[in-house]
Amino acid sequence: MKALLLENIHPLAVEVLEARGFEVELRTSSLSEDELAAVLPGVHLLGIRSNTTITKRALDNAPDLLAIGCFCIGTNQVDLDTAADRGIAVFNAPYSNTRSVVELVIAEIIALARRLPEKTQRMHDGIWDKSAKGSHEVRGRTLGIVGYGNIGTQLSNLAEALGLRVIFYDTADRLAHGNAQRRATLDELLAEADVVSIHVDGRPGNAGFFGPEQLSKMRPRSLLINASRGMVVDDVALREHILSGHIAGAALDVFPVEPKAQGDEFESALRGLDNVILTPHVGGSTQEAQEEIGYFVATKLAGFARGGSTALNVNLPEAQAPDLVDGFRVSFLQVNVPGVLAGVNQVLAEHGVNVRAQYLSTRGERGYVVTDAEEALPDAVLATLATSPHAVWLRTWSA
Numbered sequence: 156m157k158a159l160l161l162e163n164i165h166p167l168a169v170e171v172l173e174a175r176g177f178e179v180e181l182r183t184s185s186l187s188e189d190e191l192a193a194v195l196p197g198v199h200l201l202g203i204r205s206n207t208t209i210t211k212r213a214l215d216n217a218p219d220l221l222a223i224g225c226f227c228i229g230t231n232q233v234d235l236d237t238a239a240d241r242g243i244a245v246f247n248a249p250y251s252n253t254r255s256v257v258e259l260v261i262a263e264i265i266a267l268a269r270r271l272p273e274k275t276q277r278m279h280d281g282i283w284d285k286s287a288k289g290s291h292e293v294r295g296r297t298l299g300i301v302g303y304g305n306i307g308t309q310l311s312n313l314a315e316a317l318g319l320r321v322i323f324y325d326t327a328d329r330l331a332h333g334n335a336q337r338r339a340t341l342d343e344l345l346a347e348a349d350v351v352s353i354h355v356d357g358r359p360g361n362a363g364f365f366g367p368e369q370l371s372k373m374r375p376r377s378l379l380i381n382a383s384r385g386m387v388v389d390d391v392a393l394r395e396h397i398l399s400g401h402i403a404g405a406a407l408d409v410f411p412v413e414p415k416a417q418g419d420e421f422e423s424a425l426r427g428l429d430n431v432i433l434t435p436h437v438g439g440s441t442q443e444a445q446e447e448i449g450y451f452v453a454t455k456l457a458g459f460a461r462g463g464s465t466a467l468n469v470n471l472p473e474a475q476a477p478d479l480v481d482g483f484r485v486s487f488l489q490v491n492v493p494g495v496l497a498g499v500n501q502v503l504a505e506h507g508v509n510v511r512a513q514y515l516s517t518r519g520e521r522g523y524v525v526t527d528a529e530e531a532l533p534d535a536v537l538a539t540l541a542t543s544p545h546a547v548w549l550r551t552w553s554a
């Protein structure tokens with residue numbers, strides 16, 4: 156089987172795929188729709204990052220393609236519906252840069268508490284301003300984490316190790332880590348926190364979630380950090396609160412409007428303010444995150460092609476089938492109509508198949524069943540399933 160990896164994907168991905176028996180072709184750049192159409196026949200796994208767009212036309216010219224790995228966070232560069240219609244699984248790496256974001260936020264909490272942005276600026280301007288005024292240790296201060304998911308919880312652990320007291324607010328029921336304490340409302344958190352760090356997800360309802368009202372409810376001289384989504388914080392209102400001195404500093408990694416290309420001008424109401432750290436959406440951008448993404452996505456692609464596991468894919472039903480160590484496996488993707496999964500078991504039972512384990516799942520218009528059996532399934536069973544009117548594809552493996 157052949158894997159084509161575009162856009163300079165981390166070499167660890169090549170190692171993982173070659174170790175699982177794939178022939179890997181590595182390219183440094185992305186490909187256009189026409190170029191993809193020319194090279195995709197004969198490719199079983201395709202790896203891309205955010206600069207390659209996978210359109211319906213590209214997929215029309217990919218007769219052998221089993222799966223696409225987006226070696227990044229987003230998947231909107233892929234026509235996910237068409238891929239799902241063809242039974243092509245799409246994987247990404249939503250959590251591989253969690254630690255990178257958390258480390259940036261930790262650095263920012265300390266830098267803002269010590270007013271490092273303005274101190275370093277003064278030094279570059281040739282001004283020696285040695286003073287403890289407005290500088291604080293973070294030990295014993297209260298960090299309020301808004302959105303206690305993957306990033307929020309890891310931040311909670313690291314912040315406690317630094318001696319911060321952690322409180323959090325989340326709309327979902329999240330388990331508190333370490334000594335962190337839940338607050339029932341955002342207002343309660345804002346009334347208590349010396350530093351507010353926002354880590355909510357990008358659901359549409361979070362647009363403008365943190366505006367003038369929330370900023371007014373923050374403690375006087377508190378700090379605000381947003382490394383989640385640009386649309387979440389009202390940057391014009393934040394500017395006013397910084398200029399008035401109510402907010403003592405802020406660190407922003409994401410913005411309502413971000414420049415499209417490298418070198419484009421960055422326009423923001425937050426430029427030129429004292430004790431404000433602005434970074435170009437680099438929270439998750441580290442070499443370690445790239446390596447982790449390379450390993451994570453390559454492992455998922457191989458798991459799918461070698462054993463049918465769709466764990467953590469974004470467009471097909473999710474069945475977390477472990478690697479097959481012995482026996483025989485059949486994976487069957489079909490159109491999700493009532494009774495269709497039960498129908499599979501009926502066929503297996505009629506032919507006396509001894510099922511060892513089964514992983515079932517549905518998502519939207521598709522249903523997926525992975526069946527492990529002691530022995531190879533009779534040809535009649537495979538033929539019955541593969542020719543059923545609802546079949547998308549059927550694949551088999553033996554250990």
Ligand SMILES: NC(=O)c1ccc[n+]([C@@H]2O[C@H](COP(=O)([O-])OP(=O)(O)OC[C@H]3O[C@@H](n4cnc5c(N)ncnc54)[C@H](O)[C@@H]3O)[C@@H](O)[C@H]2O)c1
Pocket residue numbers: 249250252253256301302303304305306307324325326327329354355356357358361364382383384408409436437438439440
């Ligand atoms: N700056 C970067 O480079 C970078 C890198 C990675 C992730 N991110 C962003 O960081 C954010 C968090 O990522 P994650 O992996 O922790 O996501 P996650 O889905 O694991 O966690 C998000 C949490 O926010 C909670 N939430 C959503 N809306 C809320 C609201 N209005 N009030 C309170 N809680 C709310 C959810 O219940 C969930 O627990 C995402 O927006 C993600 O896109 C940014």
